Amino acid sequence: MLITRKAEFSASHVCADPRLSTEENERLYGRESRPLGHGHNYVVEVTVCGDVDPVHGMVLDLKALKEIIREQVLDVYDHRFLNHEVPPFDRIVPTAENVARDIWQRLKDPIGRLGPALHSIRLHESDDLFVEYSETPAP
Amino acid sequence: MLITRKAEFSASHVCADPRLSTEENERLYGRESRPLGHGHNYVVEVTVCGDVDPVHGMVLDLKALKEIIREQVLDVYDHRFLNHEVPPFDRIVPTAENVARDIWQRLKDPIGRLGPALHSIRLHESDDLFVEYSETPAP
């Protein structure tokens, strides 16, 4: 059984590698590389995998999951300029791929302590682009 | 090839274990445990897995699938108070997890008789919470 909770945050970012020239960044990242940044209403879907408790009928305590997402993701990312305010994005480019992997790393242990395992992170950067990341081994 | 049909139903439920006290249920289920119930516009996605018929170009007869979902799910769940009107929710708590599993059990054999196998059930309880259930063995 998989259970997924969605949350939203607003953030700004620049996709550019500081070691490259403006032209090289423009060629790699297009308009995402404009130096003053731009922003998105990100939607993150956190999926947890586990057995349903035969008594309670739940995979995990949803109130605890919501609280972990608030603490580990929303309080960190929401209304922030990722490159300047949210490590490790001072060192690595905040592409959707890297943001999804960072969210995985922030959530994996706190969710694991609730019992069931984090299964995957899906991150929507806009209506027509999303990524999905998982370190769960294939069955 | 996977093919998915969506359907909606409106129902009310209480998430509470009658053997527990009000306080214990509140601690487990939060506001979902309020004794008079509340409701949702549930969205169910029924996914079937099969080969595409080389002549007809279809995995299965979609009209037959729609009719099975209507008979086995909508006619049973729609505009009902799950705990009081839809077995087995007189005995088990109608969490999203248990509802998804019950829908799986209602659909598995009727869809199997059409040919292809039921692959998974995704059930949305609200915009920010959904579960996915499958008994399909991993490949």
Next chain:
Amino acid sequence: MLITRKAEFSASHVCADPRLSTEENERLYGRESRPLGHGHNYVVEVTVCGDVDPVHGMVLDLKALKEIIREQVLDVYDHRFLNHEVPPFDRIVPTAENVARDIWQRLKDPIGRLGPALHSIRLHESDDLFVEYSETPAP
């Protein structure tokens, strides 16, 4: 300038007039009249009309508006059985029309005290049904 904030709540209701027979209620309200109730994820859109403050660039304090909606609507309606827990629905039928009008009455004065006037309430009962209510005089 109109500004609209959306909020959601889950509630259950029965649309039936206790003075009528089951058959008469069924004829009037259809499946909405089933006596044990059913539920919806209601979406309410609260629209306020006012001038933009030339200094702040806002019609009103959005944080205050959010708090009023939480206090006057969500805390009252969310996870409740409207007929049994939310007056005046012990006396009047909780159709979408009557719920929208009740929300108008709960919000009108608290929003008015912020400065700009409540303009309209739009209430979505499901994806394919919504009502809009206003007591604002035509211009």
Next chain:
Amino acid sequence: MLITRKAEFSASHVCADPRLSTEENERLYGRESRPLGHGHNYVVEVTVCGDVDPVHGMVLDLKALKEIIREQVLDVYDHRFLNHEVPPFDRIVPTAENVARDIWQRLKDPIGRLGPALHSIRLHESDDLFVEYSETPAP
């Protein structure tokens, strides 16, 4: 007859008045005032009002309308930090209200030259907040 075209752009902004202290801005604008900014996927709906041409069956040339929105709005706003790159937001706070009014001013004349009149601008800053602006006189 009203006809509406939707478009999207990603931008970042800070809602803060440079003449006020950080605390005063925080009190006025909440998290929207964080100094490094944050961003949104803005959705703009441009509504035009006019008679249907009895021969062509159209209010206006939709290809021309799309081109005007691209030139006057998307090319100006998309992937930009509004406060620093899009006048007049170097001087006025880029609240949703002020952005909607600026879009009205950019579109009014170019659309008017096509024939029918610009009727209103609806701007969604996030899923639960939108504003609507019009200078059209009441009928």
Next chain:
Amino acid sequence: MLITRKAEFSASHVCADPRLSTEENERLYGRESRPLGHGHNYVVEVTVCGDVDPVHGMVLDLKALKEIIREQVLDVYDHRFLNHEVPPFDRIVPTAENVARDIWQRLKDPIGRLGPALHSIRLHESDDLFVEYSETPAP
């Protein structure tokens, strides 16, 4: 009080005036003029205006409204090629504007016979284009 019901239908159409050349039609309607047609999942929103019955709490019988929309719109338009199968589109171009006006004319009298008045028709041709039509006099 306004009450709106949504419905969907799939249809194909060509936007081209048979008296014009291919080039002229291409210039007027763009890709919408390709001679073999293309299609949309149209969404129609039917809005009715009326007083809330003080006893029933409803503007009108929603089951009757749904039936009228099915008979007058869905049974006529759904899974049809508008230019060839749905008059008056053998004679006039099935632009969104003309389709919305045709739906108004089909619904006005049958809804009027239920009591309250048809208020407006909103027709979505795609996610980013919709029209709204009304013959209701301004207040």
Next chain:
Amino acid sequence: MLITRKAEFSASHVCADPRLSTEENERLYGRESRPLGHGHNYVVEVTVCGDVDPVHGMVLDLKALKEIIREQVLDVYDHRFLNHEVPPFDRIVPTAENVARDIWQRLKDPIGRLGPALHSIRLHESDDLFVEYSETPAP
């Protein structure tokens, strides 16, 4: 890491096998078999699977992916009558299943030349029906 880009196109089609009678086609495909066709706003989700480049933070060049989808899918399918204008649908029935498989075949090699592998195609024919196709071997 999976990365998905969405795109939309409007097309019309008829689901009918020319070797069968009208009655047989109606029994197999229902209203989808009406001979003059009807249409949809199709939404296609193209999912690519690959490792994140440790320097750029991307799975692939999104601008190149967008261009491939435009060339191989949108330029071919958009505003077309599939049975008459888009091979192989002159020979095989354009069911959602067959369209998804055709899109897979058009995209597989051009995307593979960018580096990462095409992972799956999800095609939405309407709000309540979608298919997903993949030739990726199970892990």
